Amino acid sequence: MQSTATPHATARVADPTSRPIRVVSIPAAHPYVGRVSASPEIDVLDDPPVEGAPSGVWWPPVALDPSWIRDHAADADLLHIHFGTESFPPGHVTACLEAAHEVGWSVVYTVHDLEHPQLEYQAAYEAQLDELVRGADALITLTPGAAAGIREHWGRDAVVIPHPSLLSDDVTVPLVLPSAETRVGVHLKDLRPNVDAVGAVTTLIDAVERLRRRGADVVAEVRMHHAVRDPEAREAVRRLVGRSEAALLIEHERLDDLGLAIALSRLDVCLLPYRHGTHSGWLELCWDLGVSVAVPSGIGAYLEQHPDDTVSAYDLGDGASLERAVGELLEADGTSRAGSAGRGATVADRRARRVVDDAVGAAAHAELYRRVIAERAS
Numbered sequence: 152m153q154s155t156a157t158p159h160a161t162a163r164v165a166d167p168t169s170r171p172i173r174v175v176s177i178p179a180a181h182p183y184v185g186r187v188s189a190s191p192e193i194d195v196l197d198d199p200p201v202e203g204a205p206s207g208v209w210w211p212p213v214a215l216d217p218s219w220i221r222d223h224a225a226d227a228d229l230l231h232i233h234f235g236t237e238s239f240p241p242g243h244v245t246a247c248l249e250a251a252h253e254v255g256w257s258v259v260y261t262v263h264d265l266e267h268p269q270l271e272y273q274a275a276y277e278a279q280l281d282e283l284v285r286g287a288d289a290l291i292t293l294t295p296g297a298a299a300g301i302r303e304h305w306g307r308d309a310v311v312i313p314h315p316s317l318l319s320d321d322v323t324v325p326l327v328l329p330s331a332e333t334r335v336g337v338h339l340k341d342l343r344p345n346v347d348a349v350g351a352v353t354t355l356i357d358a359v360e361r362l363r364r365r366g367a368d369v370v371a372e373v374r375m376h377h378a379v380r381d382p383e384a385r386e387a388v389r390r391l392v393g394r395s396e397a398a399l400l401i402e403h404e405r406l407d408d409l410g411l412a413i414a415l416s417r418l419d420v421c422l423l424p425y426r427h428g429t430h431s432g433w434l435e436l437c438w439d440l441g442v443s444v445a446v447p448s449g450i451g452a453y454l455e456q457h458p459d460d461t462v463s464a465y466d467l468g469d470g471a472s473l474e475r476a477v478g479e480l481l482e483a484d485g486t487s488r489a490g491s492a493g494r495g496a497t498v499a500d501r502r503a504r505r506v507v508d509d510a511v512g513a514a515a516h517a518e519l520y521r522r523v524i525a526e527r528a529s
Contacts (some may be wrong), residue, residue, distance in 0.1 A: 172520045173227040175220075175256075177235055178209040183432065184233060186315035186509050192517035196227060211238035215356045217250035224254035229520055231259045231281060237267060239279065241278050248286040257523040260287035262309060265300055266427045266451070271344040273427075281305075288523045291516075293430050296452035308410050312515050314456055316505040317432050318412070318439035324498050325413045329490030335359060335445075335477055336372035337422040338414070338433075339388065339443075341405075342379040349387045351424030357470025358477060359397045369477075371398040374407055374414065415440050419489050425450060426467065434462070441487050441497035443480040445473060461485045 171194035176184050179198045188195045199213035212235045221341045230251045235243055243499040251258050260283045267276045290309035293300050298309045305393045337355055352373055359371040373392055377383045392400040422445045429451040437444045438457050446453035448464035460483035487493035
């Protein structure tokens with residue numbers, strides 16, 4: 152069979168050093184990608200429209216297809232894969248990487264998840280990770296712990312570039328009323344596979360009831376979407392909250408950016424309810440909003456995302472451990488209560504820090520892109 156690589160490759164502009172790097176990002180329309188691509192050196196192509204899907208829906212990603220890549224060889228210099236690969240069967244991403252290399256594109260893969268939060272069974276994703284990690288020209292990840300796991304499993308080094316801000320520039324950080332009552336909350340969202348709803352709510356209620364027995368004025372706030380993936384778990388959560396005077400349940404539609412910022416800003420501590428995972432965008436949003444976070448111990452690299460005293464670990468199923476974690480977070484120097492002047496100052500300080508850190512992260516992406524393009528051209 153005659154290869155089509157030569158005509159595709161020669162159609163491209165030979166020297167990308169004099170213009171922005173043209174990137175096919177999988178996906179393009181994601182807040183994370185927007186932050187790490189916010190450099191004048193990077194030009195991210197729009198997501199191709201998904202047939203039959205509403206505007207703005209990027210999954211399953213149309214551009215992650217060997218034929219699409221060959222047809223658009225002259226339009227880009229590099230393929231950067233982030234999310235959405237679980238939509239495809241084994242072998243598909245290898246074919247995409249091979250097509251990208253045929254047309255002269257370099258390939259970068261950001262390892263966000265060593266365990267996929269949207270999947271209960273990980274075997275197919277683990278096989279796909281093997282394809283991506285072995286086949287990409289360069290790897291990025293978000294924490295040293297994840298980089299160590301990649302090195303141990305695959306013998307490859309990943310560049311560590313910390314998670315950027317996820318707080319939209321369009322969202323004015325909301326002012327909420329201060330309260331004498333301490334609010335410890337968990338948002339179960341739509342009960343995706345890595346959310347241990349029953350375990351997390353049981354642990355939260357136990358911890359809050361322990362704190363109340365010690366005289367603390369504290370309440371457990373549980374949020375959950377109306378539409379969920381696990382109706383049985385939803386009913387169990389409703390029963391758990393209904394039996395406790397220390398807890399309240401708020402069920403609602405999926406919140407927009409402002410609504411979510413308001414809901415999180417009302418909390419003194421936010422609990423992550425995950426049974427597996429690697430990194431958390433939710434944790435990043437809480438940090439942006441000045442909300443302390445309790446994360447499940449022994450899971451992922453959550454503690455490394457912000458290794459300061461506003462993130463603490465607890466053991467799922469152990470209310471006493473969460474009681475200790477909440478106590479530590481409320482007493483930490485970096486903690487600011489919901490609605491306080493200190494919370495406002497914390498948010499302003501962190502927003503200013505993010506401007507600098509996110510610019511550094513975007514520049515690091517551009518530098519990596521230039522390097523792998525040069526290496527492929529040599």
